[in-house]
Amino acid sequence: MSDLTSALLAGAIVLVVVLHLAWQARASRSRASMALAVEQDRIRTIIADAANVSDGTAGVITWEGSWNSKRVQVRTIVDTLATRKLPARWLSVSITEEVAVPATFDMMMRPGSPTTFSNFDHLEHTLPKAPGFPAESVLRTDRRAARFPQGLIASHIEIFSEGRAKELLITPKGIRIVWLLAEAERARYGVFRQAEFGDAALDPALIERLLMSVSALRDAINKSERQAA
Known part of the structure; x- marks a missing residue:
């Protein structure tokens, strides 16, 4: 495998990892936002x-x-x-x-x-x-x-x-x-x-x-x- 190919492969792996981490972060923020909305709705059944x-x-x-x-x-x-x-x-x-x-x-x-x-x-x-x-x-x-x-x-x-x-x-x-x-x-x-x-x-x-x-x-x-x- 040439040095160029190795460099491209390493770069692709890093890009995949970065994209995966970004996706996880967005998913985590989305879950947190949904959970917060649910909890607020529950609180408002008591404190309107x-x-x-x-x-x-x-x-x-x-x-x-x-x-x-x-x-x-x-x-x-x-x-x-x-x-x-x-x-x-x-x-x-x-x-x-x-x-x-x-x-x-x-x-x-x-x-x-x-x-x-x-x-x-x-x-x-x-x-x-x-x-x-x-x-x-x-x-x-x-x-x-x-x-x-x-x-x-x-x-x-x-x-x-x-x-x-x-x-x-x-x-x-x-x-x-x-x-x-x-x-x-x-x-x-x-x-x-x-x-x-x-x-x-x-x-x-x-x-x-x-x-x-x-x-x-x-x-x-x-x-x-x-x-x-």
Whole structure:
């Protein structure tokens, strides 16, 4: 085989590889776009005016809208931190309305490693737990002297007994629950280092259930504060 023929053959192989990679990239973007449209449709069955307000952060998609006359936010986060055994996909559901608490209250379940969705690790003060909180939970705040209605909060966290709720964050500006949607498929991640989550689709019933949970807790805290005043 002549040098020219060899060069042409090598060039053809490189071109085929480049075209194949480009096709794969386009197919991947198309699948991602379709999946995003499906998830938005599902969210809008609960939050009719949900709008995608994502800021371009990799792995994070954010929708905002109104539910039961309250401003709400739904966010999905793909967490690929190396400290995790497997990448995870989280669902964050928030009511972004005023809450009558004096500071940040953050309850994290099994806080063994950093997360991409929370500032829990940066909160300086650990709170003693009142009865009713899960044994695996740790409570923190950003103000040492802050006092929270822990008994009331503990009576509204039954959902954490199921093992998939990860965080309850209460601030003067709102309340959120973070829920584990899925972990990456172990075999594919182990071989290809690709975070695939199978059929871990957003469930409108789960979104509504989490919204009802944070809404009930917010209403209870605000009612208790008004009565105390």
